[in-house]
Each structure stands twice: as structure tokens, then as C-alpha cells.
Amino acid sequence: MKITVTSILVDDQQKALQFYTAILGFVKKREVPLGEYSWLTVVSKEEQEGVELLLEPMAFAPARVYQRALFDAGIPLTSFSVDDIDKEYERLLRAGVTFSMPPTPMGPVKVAVLDDTCGNNIQLSQML
Template sequence: MKIHLTSVFVDDQAKALRFYTDVLGFVKKHDIPLGEDRWLTVVSPEDPDGTQLLLEPAGHPAVRQYRTALAEDGIPLASFAVDDVRAEFDRLRGLGVRFTQEPLDMDTNTTAVLDDTCGNLIQIIHVK
């Protein structure tokens, strides 16, 4: 068994698509109209047939409370692996990305946490 699809709730799918592709570097996989919303997924350019990330509309009533609680506690909704957290931190900060946690070295990994501008905190991580 392996993960095929996971999702992040977003306030605005078009804005999220721009952030996740133009800033983070993912590529669009599917963009299928579904009424007012879309089935909108992105993937890593390094693994275009790998795990998809669904940019899911945050319209369900429980989503606001869930995301607010996570953000208030500083808990990332998702974690993305990178080769070099400090280099990615510098690159993203240069693009105007706001971080809630600068790179932090721990025993087995380095992490940083960013605001995806769509209502979520996202962790970037490198496992040593």
C-alpha cells in the first residue's frame, strides 16, 4: 500500500495553484471543473506519477475551526521533504514567503514552517 492522494484545504483554489506551482515548484496534474470548484491536484516535478496533493476547497463548516486550531498552535497541516532546508528557506523567503519557524536543526532532521497564504502552515523537512 502507498499514499496516492492527500489534500490541503485552501480558501481560494486559483491563489493556491499559483502558490503551490509558481512559489513551491509543484506542477499541476489535474484541473477538472466540478460546479463552482475544481478537482485540482499538483505533484512533484521529480515524481509526476507520484503522490498527488489535492488543493481542496475549504468550504466544509468543520474546516475553519480545524485549520484555526492548528495554526494557533503552530502545527503544520502538511510536511514536504526538501534536500536542503536552509537553501529552500532562503529561496522562498526571497520570494516573499512568510515563515513561522526558521530552520531548526534537531537530532535527525532540519525543519522550517511556512504560511502557504491559503490558510495553512506547511513544514519543510530534511531528514539527515
């Protein structure tokens, strides 16, 4: 068994696609229209045959409550790994990304937390 798709809740799929591709650097993998929404996924530029990230629309009211509670508590919905967190932090700051936590050592990792503009805190991590 292996993970092939994981989801992230987004308030607007097209806005999320723009952020995750133009800002974070992921690549659009699939877009299958399904009525009002799409099965819309992105993948890492470095692993285009790897795990897909589904930009999941919040059409289910409890999903909005869950996402808001996590965001308000400062809890990241998911985490992405990077090779050089300080370099990525500086690049994303220049692109206008807002961080609630700058790169911070935490034991064997250094982490930072950003706002994805779609209602989520996202953690970046680098193994030290």
C-alpha cells in the first residue's frame, strides 16, 4: 500500500492553483471537471510521478469549520519538506508570502509556517 493522493482544503481552487504553482513551485498534474468543481491536483516539480496534492474545495460545511479551527489555532494543515529552509523562506518572503513562524530549529528539524492564502497554515521543514 502507498499514498498516491493527499488533500488540502482550499476556499477557491483556481486561487489555490495559482499559489501552489506560481508561488510555491508545484506543477499542475490533473484537472478533471466535476460540475462546479474539479479534481485538481499538483505535484512536486522534483517528483512529478510522486504523491499528488488534491486542491480539495470546501463544499462540505464541517470542512470549513475544521479548516478555520486549525488556522486560528496556528496549526499547520500539512507539511512540505525543503532542502534549504532559509533560502526558501527568503524566496517566499520576496514573493509576498506571509509567515507566522520564521525558520526555527526544533530538535532534528528546522521548521517555518506560512499562510497559503487559501485558509491554511502550511509548515515547511528541513531535516538538519
